[in-house]
Amino acid sequence: MMTANRAFHVIAPPPTPNGDLHVGHLSGPYFGADVFSRFQRLRGSQVTSALSIDENQSYVVTTAERLQEDPKELVARNYDDIRRTLQMAAIHFDTVGRPDEKYTRFVSDFFETLYAAGSLIEKQVQVYYNTADERYLFESYIKGRCPTCFDSTNGNICESCGHPNDPFTLIDAGPVNSSAGKDGLEIRTVRALFLPMESYRARIKTFFEESEQHIRPTLKLLLTELLQSPLQDFPVTYVSDWGIRIPFDGLESSVYNVWAEMYPGHLYWLKEAGRTATEKSADTLSYVQFLGFDNSYFYTIAHVALAMAAQDAGLSVPVASHFITNEFYLLDNDKFSTSRGHLIWGKELLSKYNADAVRFYLAYTNPETQQTNCSLDTMTAWIQTNLVDKFEKIRSVYNKRVGQGVITGQGSPEWNSWIQTFQHRFELVYSPDTFSLRTAAQTFVHYMDLVEDQLVKTEADRTSAGIGRAVAALALFAAPLMPTFASRLAEELGISGHLSWKELPVIGNVRPLPPGLITLQALAASTVSSSS
Numbered sequence: 001m002m003t004a005n006r007a008f009h010v011i012a013p014p015p016t017p018n019g020d021l022h023v024g025h026l027s028g029p030y031f032g033a034d035v036f037s038r039f040q041r042l043r044g045s046q047v048t049s050a051l052s053i054d055e056n057q058s059y060v061v062t063t064a065e066r067l068q069e070d071p072k073e074l075v076a077r078n079y080d081d082i083r084r085t086l087q088m089a090a091i092h093f094d095t096v097g098r099p100d101e102k103y104t105r106f107v108s109d110f111f112e113t114l115y116a117a118g119s120l121i122e123k124q125v126q127v128y129y130n131t132a133d134e135r136y137l138f139e140s141y142i143k144g145r146c147p148t149c150f151d152s153t154n155g156n157i158c159e160s161c162g163h164p165n166d167p168f169t170l171i172d173a174g175p176v177n178s179s180a181g182k183d184g185l186e187i188r189t190v191r192a193l194f195l196p197m198e199s200y201r202a203r204i205k206t207f208f209e210e211s212e213q214h215i216r217p218t219l220k221l222l223l224t225e226l227l228q229s230p231l232q233d234f235p236v237t238y239v240s241d242w243g244i245r246i247p248f249d250g251l252e253s254s255v256y257n258v259w260a261e262m263y264p265g266h267l268y269w270l271k272e273a274g275r276t277a278t279e280k281s282a283d284t285l286s287y288v289q290f291l292g293f294d295n296s297y298f299y300t301i302a303h304v305a306l307a308m309a310a311q312d313a314g315l316s317v318p319v320a321s322h323f324i325t326n327e328f329y330l331l332d333n334d335k336f337s338t339s340r341g342h343l344i345w346g347k348e349l350l351s352k353y354n355a356d357a358v359r360f361y362l363a364y365t366n367p368e369t370q371q372t373n374c375s376l377d378t379m380t381a382w383i384q385t386n387l388v389d390k391f392e393k394i395r396s397v398y399n400k401r402v403g404q405g406v407i408t409g410q411g412s413p414e415w416n417s418w419i420q421t422f423q424h425r426f427e428l429v430y431s432p433d434t435f436s437l438r439t440a441a442q443t444f445v446h447y448m449d450l451v452e453d454q455l456v457k458t459e460a461d462r463t464s465a466g467i468g469r470a471v472a473a474l475a476l477f478a479a480p481l482m483p484t485f486a487s488r489l490a491e492e493l494g495i496s497g498h499l500s501w502k503e504l505p506v507i508g509n510v511r512p513l514p515p516g517l518i519t520l521q522a523l524a525a526s527t528v529s530s531s532s
């Protein structure tokens with residue numbers, strides 16, 4: 001059915017190691033990237049997936065100040081916590097890297113090539129300086145109102161409207177973590193490097209027109225809005241001592257903007273992740289970028305321009321072929337907030353509840369095109385009704401059918417065509433252009449309903465021999481969203497070998513299924529499959 005040998009490079013933005021991951025984080029790009037990668041591997045595609053942490057981010061510094069902790073220690077602690085939480089959620093990347101010397105060298109080489117090629121321009125710009133803390137203000141060091149949507153924001157990007165800003169133009173700007181408040185503010189002129197974005201605008205427009213990507217509505221609006229007017233130059237450097245130091249004359253007290261660093265950073269981690277994979281030649285290679293909508297400007301405009309500049313400078317670098325965004329996930333109808341303590345930590349939720357069940361709920365309620373809400377009570381009730389109870393009904397009827405001679409066999413033509421219809425639907429909702437976790441979860445619920453219905457009817461209709469094929473397909477269809485449940489079910493059904501999308505699984509053992517294959521409560525650690 002599928003002969004093309006496809007390869008995917010899958011990337012999600014690096015989490016900032018100033019805290020562990022909460023459930024809002026878990027609903028976003030990491031989960032999407034994991035489900036996508038699992039599905040593509042099931043269908044035989046080559047997948048290389050990479051994640052890292054955003055160690056050089058200014059938010060690390062401001063959080064460390066608030067916690068009165070050494071920033072390096074804060075990073076080390078959260079790097080461990082983040083990896084553990086991802087593992088608890090069965091979210092797998094081939095690498096979850098932490099910047100080191102080799103990484104720093106790779107990123108520096110990238111910008112030195114651009115600098116030598118004349119792709120970066122040097123400008124004198126006005127910035128706020130806080131005399132009390134002797135700090136130039138950008139990103140997490142400054143707050144004010146967004147000049148585009150007037151919501152309160154930090155510097156450089158507004159997470160409400162997604163528009164970039166020059167921190168100097170924030171309305172009612174003031175420093176963060178400063179006892180002196182606005183009294184310490186002073187205007188200074190500094191030198192910095194920029195990517196002249198306006199010279200790439202027409203090419204970026206053409207890139208999106210020609211690539212015919214399916215882009216979700218809010219990103220489409222943002223791209224249309226941003227690309228219809230001249231683009232601001234993108235800052236590649238800031239005056240700061242936290243980050244990767246810059247070797248160029250007159251910029252020795254500057255570091256690279258982490259949002260610029262991130263593009264070559266992703267290429268580095270993909271390269272590292274690829275070292276462990278057996279890369280065969282592929283007919284097509286797609287670069288799939290998962291991201292939160294609030295980071296869209298950086299990924300879809302700034303990184304695309306950086307890639308173009310690098311290609312012009314002779315570097316062989318990719319531009320993402322797919323951008324898959326998500327919106328904010330709300331908790332009890334309010335934004336997740338670490339500072340206000342309005343959150344559920346991923347590790348707390350996952351130590352109490354079954355990771356597969358949580359993943360299924362996160363998919364079903366995923367904020368893929370608009371903000372969606374979760375609450376603990378709704379979540380547990382929904383999982384019990386739509387997953388645990390439904391599967392329990394299937395199990396109970398299946399166990400009655402064991403010994404009635406209707407489990408094995410070729411299956412009726414009607415059933416086989418239904419399974420194929422579902423299989424095609426799953427292929428669509430897991431493909432990069434039409435990826436939808438919500439539809440995947442809904443489709444799975446509908447499949448469970450159909451299986452239960454048909455198992456019940458089989459009693460009166462012995463022509464349905466082969467009903468076991470439908471239950472075996474359940475294991476296959478569950479695999480991207482609920483990997484542990486899928487592998488436990490496959491094992492109980494005696495399905496031989498790995499589950500594969502290319503061939504529908506066949507039941508090897510006709511015996512009653514044990515209880516507890518999918519539960520609301522967390523499984524004992526020994527039963528959780530850590531495999532990808």
Ligand SMILES: [Zn+2]
Pocket residue numbers: 146147148149150151153158159160161162163
């Ligand atoms: Zn805004």
